[in-house]
Amino acid sequence: MRTEELQQEIREYAKEIGIDKIGFAAADVFSELKERLRRQQELEYQSGFEKGSIEERTEPQRLLPEAQSIISIAIAYPSRMKNAPKSRKGERRGLFARASWGLDYHDVLRERLEKLSAFIQEKVPDAVNKVMVDTGELSDRAVAERAGIGFSGKNTSIITPEFGSFVYLGEMITNIPFVPDSPVEDSCGDCRKCMDACPTGAIVEGGQLNAQNCIAFLTQTKGFLEDEYRFKLGNRVYGCDTCQQVCPKNKGIDFHIHPEFEPDPEVSKPKLIPMLRISNREFKEKFGPLSGSWRGKKPIQRNALIALGHYKDETAVPEMIEVMKNDPRPVIRGTAAWSLGKIGTEEAFAAIREAMELEKDDQVLFEMEKGLEFETLTITN
Template identity: 55%
Template sequence: MEVYLVDTELLKQKIIEASKDIGIDKIGFTTAEPFDHLRTSLIEQKENNHTTGFEHGNIDERLYPDLIFNQPQSIISIALAYPTRMNERLKSVRGEKRGKFARASWGTDYHHILKDRLDKLITFIKEETPKELELDFKPMVDTGELIDVVVAQRAGLGFIGKNGLLITEEFGSYVYLGEIITNIPFEPDTPMENQCGECTKCIDQCPTSALLGDGRMNAQKCLSYQTQTKGFMPEEYRPKIRSIIYGCDICQEVCPFNKGKNFHFHEEMEPDPEVVTPLLKPLLTISNREFKERFGYLAGSWRGKKPIQRNAIIALGNVRDKTSIPHLLSCIEQDPRPVIRGTAAWSLSKIDPTNPAIYDFLVEYHEKETDEEAKEEMRNAIDRMRI
């Protein structure tokens, strides 16, 4: 029996209805035609070093569904809205500073949540179609080949804003996206046109001028990317992350389409305030096991503890937390990782730049340091201090 013998319009309506019970907040359908209008842009981004390296490496596979799926006919796109404010009140701890995870890392890792919804959707479709049909599905989230926002835009879920994010009418840009390529020929939905108009708030408010104005960005300059790197963060970005230890929400926070958006539809997405706004100083000495147990379920833990610890050290410097000085000195004395030692030196020079004891300490450990990058960081910190 061939797929085209199925009443695809009726099946589509059943899928739309079932998606609500499955826990999908918005669903759309599009063709499996190539996205080759993006080829020039993707090549330019790569040539200009505007990519992160986290993207799928094969440009053709990002543009041509038939290269990653046998005879694709349609793509189903889904969106799940996530919360922007915490329901639980955060407990204040006197004299202690906290870091912050961006909203997209609140709750259970969204990759797992989306996979659950996509798998349930595929199961439903199989149950609603004859068993003899040779149906095929390829579910994916942002670790897959296709570009989620482009698929979602063409499937009518929303439009791509000047910040490069998908903006939906109902939920703004606070949505997770996923898609399923299939050999079922569904009728496509109507794509949405950009509605940003003359608004440039996201571009104007981006601290690093990462947004290029046309929906693209220099991803190397994006603070979200910078918080996910593993080496030394370039010094120009350190003050700009403030006390954020993972991600960045600024271009979403200033977007008019996001005003008042706050949805709590999915229990797995609810944030634990103590986890997503953790005390900074304890992060400096957290063990691998403790990190995994406490933060392992967050999307923001995917790069491991070192970037989070480095960012926590930067945040302590940005908030000028003098109570952290003994902890930072200990990092330089005892931590085996050059990135941690060098970043701690930077932070100390920001917290108390006129302290002669810190100056002498940095001079001593600069002479002992064997890693060239960490040594340079210590030298720069010494030069900044006004002794």
């Protein structure tokens, strides 16, 4: 079978199995990306979640010696939640970023790519394929850009003409020399809405992100958040969508094509107070299917405490006091103390003082002192 014919059959089969967009790219070295990554490393802008060395992330043949081409896929996900519950006094809610709504996209895309790989193997028995979704060494975005899925916006997201940037990406390295698709022209122009709207200024310049300052990254860390970021977190418990929400290319974009990505409103926009003392088993049952659960419950509980402080939810004070006094994890106890101070009721301040008499951890004591500093601000105001 001629390569062009096989390519067309792959495109048609991809549609059949629920792949919204597919593109083909050469497996050449990603030279420009390599330089960008080196620069990121020098500036210490990396998140630390990246897999592999810079060479492995930019040289496909290090991952598959026979590599000739890379197939990139994109699958659209919703940008609006149907029947979203309201966040009310006494029932304040957090929010998971849109990319974490529905089932874990890693599993869904990997299943689609495995089907595609099996299809290719059936047509070309000596084909050698390697499938990757997000957690692989290659940059999904760099591959998608080269394969014509979309262009890389100033916010570093791949923006497709059809689905905006609300797409999941995955790829397959193969030993078949497919005809490469043409890249999509960058059409950000002089727009800088994403840069101006970023809560922490993490988009340093067009196409350059300091992951260390990015809210999406910070929500996944497990230690104490710096105070400046706590004030920026809002009600986010996982991820951040700001730079996508303000993007003109995403105006009016909302695709509900795949049932597995439809959010359960009670899961993707959960009540905050019940999250504070949720057991490991309950967390796994309720949030385990989300990609946003991959770091476990600790970061999400810490973020929930900060969100309750953001709301100044006085109804949460009794539960937060229990957490501050009895949770075995210093980060959670300390964050609870800080947020109690931010809520600023007499009960909260009294509880912080009482807990300080028994607390042994220096970091937690420091957070308790910071919590009590809000009392001075309350009196002043």
